[in-house]
Amino acid sequence: xxxxxxxxxxxxxxxxxxxxxxxxxxxxxxxxxxxxxxxxxxxxxxxxxxxxxxxxxxxxxxxxxxxxxxxxxxxxxxxxxxxxxxxxxxxxxxxxxxxxxxxxxxxxxxxxxxxxxxxxxxxxxxxxxxxxxxxxxxxxxxxxxxxxxxxxxxxxxxxxxxxxxxxxxxxxxxxxxxxxxxxxxxxxxxxxxxxxxxxxxxxxxxxxxxxxxxxxxxxxxxxxxxxxxxxxxxxxxxxxxxxxxxxxxxxxxxxxxxxxxxxxxxxxxxxxxxxxxxxxxxxxxxxxxxxxxxxxxxxxxxxxxxxxxxxxxxxxxxxxxxx
Amino acid sequence: xxxxxxxxxxxxxxxxxxxxxxxxxxxxxxxxxxxxxxxxxxxxxxxxxxxxxxxxxxxxxxxxxxxxxxxxxxxxxxxxxxxxxxxxxxxxxxxxxxxxxxxxxxxxxxxxxxxxxxxxxxxxxxxxxxxxxxxxxxxxxxxxxxxxxxxxxxxxxxxxxxxxxxxxxxxxxxxxxxxxxxxxxxxxxxxxxxxxxxxxxxxxxxxxxxxxxxxxxxxxxxxxxxxxxxxxxxxxxxxxxxxxxxxxxxxxxxxxxxxxxxxxxxxxxxxxxxxxxxxxxxxxxxxxxxxxxxxxxxxxxxxxxxxxxxxxxxxxxxxxxxxxxxxxxxxxxxxxxxxxxxxxxxxxxxxxxxxxxxxxxxxxxxxxxxxxxxxxxxxxxxxxxxxxxxxxxxxxxxxxxxxxxxxxxxxxxxxxxxxx
Numbered sequence: 101x102x103x104x105x106x107x108x109x110x111x112x113x114x115x116x117x118x119x120x121x122x123x124x125x126x127x128x129x130x131x132x133x134x135x136x137x138x139x140x141x142x143x144x145x146x147x148x149x150x151x152x153x154x155x156x157x158x159x160x161x162x163x164x165x166x167x168x169x170x171x172x173x174x175x176x177x178x179x180x181x182x183x184x185x186x187x188x189x190x191x192x193x194x195x196x197x198x199x200x201x202x203x204x205x206x207x208x209x210x211x212x213x214x215x216x217x218x219x220x221x222x223x224x225x226x227x228x229x230x231x232x233x234x235x236x237x238x239x240x241x242x243x244x245x246x247x248x249x250x251x252x253x254x255x256x257x258x259x260x261x262x263x264x265x266x267x268x269x270x271x272x273x274x275x276x277x278x279x280x281x282x283x284x285x286x287x288x289x290x291x292x293x294x295x296x297x298x299x300x301x302x303x304x305x306x307x308x309x310x311x312x313x314x315x316x317x318x319x320x321x322x323x324x325x326x327x328x329x330x331x332x333x334x335x336x337x338x339x340x341x342x343x344x345x346x347x348x349x350x351x352x353x354x355x356x357x358x359x360x361x362x363x364x365x366x367x368x369x370x371x372x373x374x375x376x377x378x379x380x381x382x383x384x385x386x387x388x389x390x391x392x393x394x395x396x397x398x399x400x401x402x403x404x405x406x407x408x409x410x411x412x413x414x415x416x417x418x419x420x421x422x423x
Numbered sequence: 424x425x426x427x428x429x430x431x432x433x434x435x436x437x438x439x440x441x442x443x444x445x446x447x448x449x450x451x452x453x454x455x456x457x458x459x460x461x462x463x464x465x466x467x468x469x470x471x472x473x474x475x476x477x478x479x480x481x482x483x484x485x486x487x488x489x490x491x492x493x494x495x496x497x498x499x500x501x502x503x504x505x506x507x508x509x510x511x512x513x514x515x516x517x518x519x520x521x522x523x524x525x526x527x528x529x530x531x532x533x534x535x536x537x538x539x540x541x542x543x544x545x546x547x548x549x550x551x552x553x554x555x556x557x558x559x560x561x562x563x564x565x566x567x568x569x570x571x572x573x574x575x576x577x578x579x580x581x582x583x584x585x586x587x588x589x590x591x592x593x594x595x596x597x598x599x600x601x602x603x604x605x606x607x608x609x610x611x612x613x614x615x616x617x618x619x620x621x622x623x624x625x626x627x628x629x630x631x632x633x634x635x636x637x638x639x640x641x642x643x644x645x646x647x648x649x650x651x652x653x654x655x656x657x658x659x660x661x662x663x664x665x666x667x668x669x670x671x672x673x674x675x676x677x678x679x680x681x682x683x684x685x686x687x688x689x690x691x692x693x694x695x696x697x698x699x700x701x702x703x704x705x706x707x708x709x710x711x712x713x714x715x716x717x718x719x720x721x722x723x724x725x726x727x728x729x730x731x732x733x734x735x736x737x738x739x740x741x742x743x744x745x746x747x748x749x750x751x752x753x754x755x756x757x758x759x760x761x762x763x764x765x766x767x768x769x770x771x772x773x774x775x776x777x778x779x780x781x782x783x784x785x786x787x788x789x790x791x792x793x794x795x796x797x798x799x800x801x802x803x804x805x806x807x808x809x810x811x812x813x814x815x816x817x818x819x820x821x822x823x824x825x826x827x828x829x830x831x832x833x834x835x836x837x838x839x840x841x842x843x
Contacts, residue, residue: 172541175519176737193841261671262615263688282674285824371625372673373820388513390809391537 159404166397174393187394196374196382197399204378207293208357214297215353216346219304224334226305227312237309244302252366255295256282259367282368285375292367292376296357304349311345312338344418351414355407379403470500471743471750474515475529475731476508481700485766493753501750512537515736519543524736526747527754532564532573532732532799533627536806539567545735546570550748561772564799565732567806573732574755577769580726580797581635582790583716584684584702585691587709589616597713601658604691604716608667611690618667620680620689623659625820628677630812631727631800632693633659633819635715638725638798644811645803647818648829648836654718656819656828663823673823684710695729696790699768712789728797730769770794807839814838 166187168180191197226237243251258265259281271277281291315338323333339346361380364370370377370385377385379399387396473490477483483505490501504525506514512534518524519541530538538544548554548571554562557575565573583604585597593611598604608618623629636658637644642651662668669675675683677694684692685705693715702710714724733751735744753759757779760771764780770791771777781791801808818835822828 172516172537172543174541175516176542178520194838256674260674262617262669263671263683263686280670283670283672283824285821368674369625371816371820372824373826374625374817385813389813391512 162397162400162404166394166401168394170393170397172391183394187398191386191395191398196377199374200377200379200382200399203289203376204358204360204380206289207296207360207378208354210290210293211296211300211357212350212353214293215300215304216350218297219301219349220308222301222305223308223312224338226309237305240305241302243299246299248299248362249366251295251299252363255298256367259291283372285373288368288372288375292364295367296360296363299363300353300357304353307345307349308342311342314345315341347414347417351410351417354410358406359403470502471527471746472502472504472525473527473529473750473754474504474506474511474525476511476531477503477505477529478507482767485763489754489759489763492759493750496753497746497749499746515543516541519736522738524738526735526738526743527750528734528736529731530573530734532575532728532730533801533808533812535565535573535732535734536567536801536808538734538736539570539572540806543737544572545737545744546572547574547735547748547751550735550745552748552752556774557772558774558795560728560795560797560799563802564728567801573734574751575730575732575772576755576760577764577767577771578728578730578794578797579695579697579769580728580790580793581632581693581695581715582726582793583691583713584694584698585711585713586684586687587711589690597711598716599714600716600720601718605658605662605665605667608662608691609665612665612667615688617669617683617689619662619691619693620669620675620683621672621693622675622677622680623672623819623823624674624676624679625816626676627812629673629819630815631729632677633815634727634798634800635693635725638727639715639717639722643803644800644808644815646836647811647815647839648833652832653828656822656832659819660822660828673820696768696770696787699787712787714789714793723796724793726793726797728794728799810839 165180167182167184168174169183169186170180174180222240226233246254257263261267261278261280261283264281266281267277267279269277270279280287282288319337319341320333323337328336359380360378361384364376364378364381365384368376370381379402383396383399383403386392386399473486475486477486483503486505487503490503494501508531511530515524515528515530515538524543528538535544547565552571552574554571561575561578562571564578565571565575583597589611590597590607595607595610596603598607604619611618622632633655634644636655637652640651640655640658642649642655646652659668663670663672669683669688677698680689680692681694681698681701683689684694685702685708702708715726717724733754735747735751738744755772757771757773757776760773760776761779761783763769764771764776765783768784768787770787771780777791777794781788800812804811814835817838818831821831821834
């Protein structure tokens with residue numbers, strides 16, 4: 101039995117019992133290694149199989165699909181003839197793609213900036229001790245708990261130009277109460293970004309608040325003793341200490357923002373006049389409204405590529421932090 | 424198995440690894456196996472399934488009752504499976520690839536051509552169903568490429584709903600032409616109340632609402648950049664400019680329009696009979712219904728036909744398909760049509776059934792007139808409808824937010840032609 105020799109062979113590797121194995125017949129150290137690596141693979145196997153099945157397979161299928169003429173009839177015949185770069189050409193030659201890409205960039209950058217700045221400000225605010233601190237902090241978490249589609253529907257009502265709460269509130273405090281939040285092509289994207297900022301603040305606040313707890317108080321005190329102003333202390337002591345957390349927040353925020361779909365569908369359906377189309381809604385429209393799965397896959401792949409670039413960037417930053 | 428090792432340490436070390444490795448691998452294999460085998464489903468010999476989008480409690484119950492009666496009549500067991508309307512098409516396509524399609528599939532009429540074009544449906548005449556007593560418009564509604572694939576039980580369309588009290592108080596008559604509607608709407612626009620509400624949202628709702636204006640004016644979905652379509656769009660723009668339509672129109676669904684009408688924020692609205700149940704639930708709301716006004720007196724008011732059709736998916740099992748056709752024959756029988764129409768406020772597809780229904784629901788007579796001239800969205804462009812619809816949405820939204828109608832429609836036609 102090979103297991104016998106293998107189990108004995110593991111012994112010489114153990115420095116605590118140098119003589120035990122040597123006393124017996126000499127065994128092949130390679131088989132011990134093989135055994136050990138088998139054990140390691142055994143632990144990894146479930147994860148690898150899971151990843152391959154639920155991430156690898158769809159990913160590869162999506163890439164292949166973008167080079168195929170994949171139509172509803174494919175579901176019956178199983179045939180999806182390859183059509184080279186046709187899908188890619190169609191997507192790129194459509195003016196809507198460029199528009200959606202630009203709007204996705206605006207949406208992502210705008211949302212991240214807003215979420216992060218307000219989230220950080222709130223996190224700093226809550227590091228002070230004051231009554232009701234805990235209750236207020238948990239209240240701010242609420243937007244995070246509300247499902248995206250529900251937020252979308254509620255905000256659509258709030259933003260209604262004539263009957264919405266927001267405009268009537270602005271009207272009563274003497275500001276112009278007829279802002280076309282979702283009905284003007286120039287305002288709609290800004291309104292969608294505002295809602296997404298509202299949704300994203302809690303996540304940013306919680307993670308940054310956690311990070312701030314890790315910053316040793318002595319450092320701030322030392323800086324204060326050296327005569328640094330509060331702003332200077334924040335900029336030169338707190339922020340650098342927060343850097344790893346900031347990276348996490350921004351990269352995770354980026355990945356969830358760039359693929360936005362449900363919020364836009366609930367708020368504007370991509371309208372008015374495509375002024376809030378993003379790559380996410382374009383994929384949805386191609387695949388599930390037009391049933392042109394090839395074109396949908398092209399836009400989907402581009403989204404994956406963008407996210408992948410940032411994932412790699414994130415991993416690199418993390419590795420450098422570890423050193 | 425393992426020889427006791429001299430110090431016992433070795434055993435403790437090596438055995439756990441095997442104890443874990445084996446189960447882990449087995450678990451992974453089982454998980455993978457279950458996932459893969461979950462794709463194929465066995466059909467039960469005596470149980471037939473009808474898949475529809477009746478996820479609302481009332482619709483689910485009405486359909487359930489119908490199927491109970493049909494089960495009894497045909498001596499089989501029929502089960503109902505309801506999926507949200509927006510997911511029905513993709514769900515059915517997935518079922519097609521795993522060979523587990525239901526026996527009867529209720530599709531929205533605008534989606535049916537896509538499914539038929541893919542070779543997913545069996546022509547109903549091949550299975551022995553006839554189109555006797557069904558008006559031509561409704562046969563077209565269930566047809567693709569000249570073949571009759573979908574039997575409608577009832578159909579719906581759009582009409583003009585108005586608040587009787589508001590019109591009476593202002594001493595105004597129900598408008599019948601575009602000019603009348605424009606002046607009536609303008610007069611009724613007061614304070615927070617708009618004269619008219621309609622949906623010009625960026626989805627199928629908005630396109631559905633635009634078609635009566637486009638068609639009554641002689642416009643056509645197979646060519647969007649014609650003066651007739653542009654005129655229809657200019658009419659919408661004029662209403663918006665007058666202030667008779669809210670600027671939020673471009674953001675409203677048909678349900679939003681109904682909410683505005685019920686809240687008294689609109690004196691008239693373009694909407695469908697599926698809102699009647701909600702309208703009747705509001706006490707003190709005295710509403711009436713009329714045909715959608717036409718460009719010039721004497722023109723036909725051409726609205727869009729809406730609703731679902733019952734189809735037999737191509738499962739390759741001829742015997743079951745024949746039984747499926749019998750189920751459809753029962754569900755779309757005269758008596759069932761009347762029952763369903765009275766429940767859901769829609770118009771029976773069958774002429775005889777419609778005649779009976781008219782005596783039972785006289786308040787909806789205008790709807791019956793509107794249905795008799797109504798048109799199917801997919802009769803001309805078939806499976807291309809989804810592209811036309813997307814281009815049209817984008818066009819009327821651009822026009823309502825500033826672009827000229829001609830330019831917006833020209834761009835829309837280019838979009839349809841280039842296939843993007």
